[in-house]
Structures are given as C-alpha cells and as structure tokens.
Amino acid sequence: MGDRPPTIRTPDQRLRVFVSSTLKELAPERKAARAAIERLHLAPVMFELGARPHPPRDLYRAYLAQSDVFVGVYWERYGWVAPGEEVSGLADEYLLAPRSMPKLIYIKESASREPRLVELLDHIRTDDTASFKYFAEPDELADYLEADLAILLAERFTQARSESRAAGDDTEPVRAALPAPLTELIGREPELAHLSGLLRDPHVRLVTLVGPGGIGKSRLAIAAGSSVASDFPAGEYFVDLTPVHDDTAVLSTIAQAMGVRDTGDGSLEEKLVVSVGDRRVLLILDNFEQVVDSAPHLATLLSAAPALTILVTSRIRLRLSAERSFEVGPLGLPDAARATHADQVLDAPAVALFTERARAVRPDFQVTDANASAVAQLTARLDGVPLALELAAAKARVLTPVAMLERLDKVLPFLSGGLRDLPPRQQTLRGTIEWSTQMLRNDENELLATLGVFEAAFPLEAIEAVYRPGPDTDVLTVLGALVDNSLVRQEDRGPLSYFSLLGTVREFAREQLEATNRLAEVSELHAQYFIHLGQQAERLLEGPTQREWMRRLADDNPNLRATVLYLLASGDWDRAARFCWTLYVYWWVGGRLGEVRIWMARLLASDPPAPGFSRAVAMYYTRAIGFWEDPAGQVIPGLEESASLFRAEGATSGEALALVSVALARLASGTPDVQGAEDALQTSLSLFRNCDDNWGQAMVLVTLGRTALLTRNVPTALDRFRESLALAEEQKDELSESIALHHLGIALALEGDMDNARSAFESSLATSARLQHDDGIAYGLEGLIVAAASAGDIERAGMLTGAAQNLREETGLYNAPTFAFYQPWVDGILAGEGAPVFEAARARGRLLSAAKAVDYALPAPRPEPTSDPAHA
Incomplete structure (x- = not known):
C-alpha cells in the first residue's frame, strides 16, 4: 500500500498508548497493562478495545499512526507471519513505530523463546529510543508500566514546556499558556461547539461562562480555548484568579500571565493595551466572581484593543455592555424510570463521567444491570454536577454505588437545611463535599481545613509548616488520603511536589478553619513559613541558584502575595517591609515591582506612621521605581531619606542600594548632576564592599561605568x-x-x-x-x-x-x-x-x-x- 492507511479512529481521543504483544499467550498481561494505562487516564490502544471492519494489518498500522507511546510486551512467541509477509505482525508493529515515539519494552522471563523473537529482542536492545525491563508476573508488569509512563509524561511535559518557552513559533498560536487537562472532557460536546462558535465570531468580544462552583466552567473554558487556538494566532492566555482577592491585583495578575512587566513605571492598563495592540488574542480569566468590581478594566481593554477576545468564568455575570452570558448547566442525566439495564444509562453524560472517574481508582469498575439503577439515582441525587460526581466516584475504591447511595441519603437531607440562599445545585455540591469529608478520619478533616489557608498551589514542606498534628500522625499518610479522595490534587514541579485544592473545596476548607477558630493561628504559621522562605531565598537569588529560585518563587507567588496582605492587614509593618525587602531581586527581575509599590504606599499611609526600617523600605519602593518621572521633585529627597533611615537602622546594604537610586535620579534630572551621582555611587560602593556584598558591588560598578x-x-x-x-x-x-x-x-x-x-x-x-x-x-x-x-x-x-x-x-x-x-x-x-x-x-x-x-x-x-x- 503506497497510500496512507485509511483514517481509523482509536476508541477515544486522549493521549494514546499502543500496546503490542501476542494476544493469546499474554492475555493476563494485556489486561494488567490496560489497567495501568487507564489509571493514568490515558487511552490504551488495543485490538480488543476497538474492533473494526478492516484488515488487521491496516488496523494496527492506522492505530499506531495515531498513537503517542509504544508499549511492547514479549514472552516466548514471535507471532504469526501472514502469507506474503516477511515478518510477523508483532515485529511489524515495532518496526513501524516512528523513531521519535517513546518505546517502553517489557520482557517476561523465560528459558525458551522462538529464534525469531530472540532476533527481534536483540534488535530492540540496540535501539537507543527504547527502554526495556524484565518481569515475572502481570502485577509486576502493571507496576513497572504505570511508573514508567508517569515518569515519561512528566519528562515530556517539562521538555515541551521548556521548548515552548525557549523556541516559540511566531506563526503558530501560543498554546503553552493553557493548562494541560488531566482528564477527558465528557458530555460537553454541544456546549463546546456553541461556545467555540461564539469565540470565533469577531463581533463577540466578551463571553462569560456562568454557573455554580464545581459545574465545570474552567474545564469547558480550557477545552474551548484549545478548540479555537488557530483563530488566535497571537496567543491564548489563561489567568487563574482563584488566589486573587484584592481588586488592585487583577491587572497585575493578568500582566504576569501575558508576560507584561508590572514595573510600576506607568499605567498597567495602558501597558496591556500596548502589548495586545491589534493582535488576535484570547484572554481566559478563571474565577472572576471574587474580583467582579474590577470588571470595568475589561471594558477598557476591549475598547482599546480591537482584536482582543475575553472568555470569563464566574459564578455571577459581569454586567458589562459587551458581555454575552453562557449558562453552564449540569450534565445530562439518565431517565431514572427506565434505568433498569446498563445500556439504558451508559449514554447519559453524568453516568459517563462518573464511570470514567470511578475507573481511575478502580480500573475494573463497570456499570452493570445489577447496579444501573443505583448509578442512575446517585447521579440524579448529585444533579449531574461534575465536581460532585468526581468526589463520589473517588469512593468507588471502597463503596459500591448502592452503598454510596445509602450514605448519601443519610447526609444530604440534613445538609439541605440552613442554605436556602444558595442555588439547589450549589447546595448539592456543598452537600457532596461535606459527605466526602464525613467519611474522613478526624486528622484528615483537620488537614483539609488547614489547607484552606493556602492560595493556589503549595509545596509539601509548606503543609508540614502549617499542619501541626500529634506525634503519632504521619502527614504524608493523611495527605495521601485526601489525594485518594479527590479533595487534593498533586503535581510535580521540578524536584518539589506541589498540591492544590479546587476553588470550591478551598472555600469549604477555609470555612471549616474559621468555624474551629483556627484561621488566625494557621494564617500566622503560613506567614512564618513564607517569611522564612524569603530569608532563605535572599542570598540564593544572587548566585548560581538564581534561575532555580526565580522559578520556585514564581510557583509560590500567590502565597507570597497572601503573606504580604496578611501582614499589612494585621498592621505588622515591620515584618511586611522586611519580607518585601528580602525578595527585592525576585520582585525586580520578575517584573512585579508595581504591585510592591502599591503595598508599600499602604504602609506609608498608615496611622500612626510606620517607623525606622519599615519606612526606609517603603520610601525606597515608592520612589526608586519611577525616578525619571518626578514632577513634584519628591524622588531624590525621598530616596535620601530612605538611605538615612537604613543607615540609622544599621542596614548597610539597604543604604547602599538607596544611594544607587539617588545617583540614577540625579542623572535623570533635567540638568544631570554627574558629580552628585558619582559621589553617591562611590559611597555606595564602599558600603557594599564593607559588607562583602558582591552583587551590590557589581551593580554599582556598572552604574559608575x-x-x-x-x-x-x-x-x-x-x-x-x-x-x-x-x-x-x-x-x-x-x-x-x-x-x-x-x-x-x-x-x-x-x-x-x-x-x-x-x-x-x-x-x-x-x-x-x-x-x-x-x-x-x-x-x-x-x-x-x-x-x-x-x-x-x-x-x-x-x-x-x-x-x-x-x-x-x-x-x-x-x-x-x-x-x-x-x-x-x-x-x-x-x-x-x-x-x-x-x-x-x-x-x-x-x-x-x-x-x-x-x-x-x-x-x-x-x-x-x-x-x-x-x-x-
């Protein structure tokens, strides 16, 4: 066949893992491999999962052409060689796999193999694109395969992310800014098609996905962004506003996502407009309801950037004239009156989602005639709310659908009282979250509530800093239970494990933290941890670990912001200023000085005024950023006051840095004061030398040059x-x-x-x-x-x-x-x-x-x- 094989679609469209082996002799191993692949939410591509009316050779070639990873499992037999062919289908599958395709090879131990299989295995061993291991039992194969796929995917994701940053293509849409979905989008085909059509319409500039928490707005927005990527060649940017509770931080957060530096040297709104210009850009703003008062900024952006389209997810409408509201409702339910057989419920989107998520924790889970009625009732009681279905499905590891339904009946009637101001679906969601927590142990519930203090993602060591259990409690074990119950999500970021909660779960957790009067105590522990992290980072930002720590602090930025806001709200000016000062290099290089300037302006406006070191830091951040724009003549006096205050506090490096800014301000004045600048720089250089600050010396020497x-x-x-x-x-x-x-x-x-x-x-x-x-x-x-x-x-x-x-x-x-x-x-x-x-x-x-x-x-x-x- 000289032409390309016919397009034969694989069973589903997730990341596909092609499994090659002889069918009969390795049937138990194929079943184990399938389970391992499905536990990672990947799609196993296997003959038994997708029979089609095509010749076998055409079928496996077409399947292989659509796959992403090749898995070969071999034992004793070489496989059947079809008439007119020189190699078996088993060998042909391996030889047809592209060299660029990752290949994971597993060889079952044996004392006797067919000669041609020995020859094939010898060839595989010389292939530097393939890795191989030996195994004895199906369970061992499953463990190897699951671990190897997880490592492979992590490496490929990291590589892809690095390559997209280092070698972007100006002719391709920017997709790297969209989160990589961890699961398949199920049951939203009509909504996705309609939403994609709206986003492609040049006359529709602002679309708001409206619905209660947990209904699937974020997942649908990401899918829509992916589907219309080619229509936005200048880029797509996803901005998670979950950790933002201050309206003044909204533009700064958008700017960071778009790579616009908030250096404090002008209107950030204007910078965003200039950045977008007349380019076709899609901006996705997730969880906007908590900062809805900042919606007029969106109207300004849309007016000034004619090719910009904004997609918002929110629990409430924005009430802007350009807004097109898109209601996201629950997933479709089966007809409970006819739910007596499996085939009568399987087509319902809510059942499909529940089944898919249940298989993540129990790969052999199936909807059968015996449990079809219970599954239908369960999805109906949960109103088809995706998050509720996912939390319930996480229990499939220990409960049958019937048992889940019985426990749900005992909890939800009680929970429905006292929440009359919430929509019914949101009552169900809250009920499902609490139902999930009712099956947790006390220490697991305590940890979940404690995690409500964090913003966005957070590392394991931060959890250990704020969660103080008894001596007999193992934090990892308790945390693992929350991950198993789908209440906490985990991801690897470099060498660290980071964890996160969905926004709805976080709100519930924080409510529990407040209800037990622990919020103040845990917030203080949270601040102490990140203050210590800042102290640790201060010097490490000025040497060979600079890149590593810039990435680490960028991951922690929402919690760094939360720490500053907590300290300012507490009137703890000294710790707020010192914390901001330790991270000076991070704020500067990361383009975040504009937000720091706003924080320090609040400190300067405090009553009574902040004294000493706090005022020195605040004067520096509010004056040094715009030293070239000084219509009122306040910059140089303010910086000189900052240097004087640092000197009085014995903060030599602070004084020296303030003097560098004094020099720059003198050079930028209408009549440059070169001698005054030189004097300030020479004093600064001496100060940096006295405290062995090489970073400061290097900076002063450049300015002197x-x-x-x-x-x-x-x-x-x-x-x-x-x-x-x-x-x-x-x-x-x-x-x-x-x-x-x-x-x-x-x-x-x-x-x-x-x-x-x-x-x-x-x-x-x-x-x-x-x-x-x-x-x-x-x-x-x-x-x-x-x-x-x-x-x-x-x-x-x-x-x-x-x-x-x-x-x-x-x-x-x-x-x-x-x-x-x-x-x-x-x-x-x-x-x-x-x-x-x-x-x-x-x-x-x-x-x-x-x-x-x-x-x-x-x-x-x-x-x-x-x-x-x-x-x-």
Missing part, C-alpha cells in the same frame, strides 16, 4: 564594566553577568572594537534568554543592532530593531528610560539610501516572537574572536 560613558570617558567605563563582570563571574550570578557583558559591549563598540563588542552582546543575550529576562533580551537585541549596522547589514539591523521594539511593547518595558546608545547608528541608516530596506525589515522584525528573535540574533557558532572581549 555608565556615568563614565556620559562624560565620554570610555577607558574608565571599560575598567568599571570589567570589574563588574569579574565579580559576577566569581559569584556565578548570571543576571549580573548579562548586565555587565552588555555594558562592556557598549564600551567596546564606542572604542571601535566591533568584533569583541558583538561577542559580548551575543553572550549577554544568550544568558538573558536562559534566564527568560525580557529586559535583558531587549538590550541584547539592541546591542546587536550596532554590530549589524557597523557591518553594513541594513536588513539585519532593521529586523533586530523591530524585534526589540516589539518585545518592549509586548512586555510593557517601553516606559523606563533605556540606555539606547544604538540610536545614532539607526539614525545614520535612516538618513541614507538604505532607509526603505531598513523600514521593511523593521516591520518584519516586529512579527518575531522573543524566542524567534533570539534565534535570529544568535546564528550558528562563529569562530572565537582574536581576544577575550572581557579583557580586550
């Missing part, structure tokens, strides 16, 4: 930049290295040493890309504009200029003053005959994503320059 360039003293600037680079390299601080290298490139370019300048710019850009530091990437691209212009490559200079401008606009980094030394080179091109070529290339460059721009700017490795740029 920039001051030297302003006075055209290039040799002095070169010395300063080289000193800074040496300190950064000694400390293995990649951020400081990239900053020093960029400035070194500037000085080398001004000296005319363009080869070494280019090398410095390229090294700086590559480091910034590894750190995902947008500001550094923009500077790196701008440095290479000079190299291209000096080499007469007008088209390249234009492409780099457009890419840098686009990156600054998309990330909100266009307000702060940049050291745009490249402009004279660009002006020279624009004044000459090459201007049309430059402008055309600049327009193309503006279409490049950040990752594509980096790829363009950093071509294949070139020969090393004649001398080291750091010592040229």
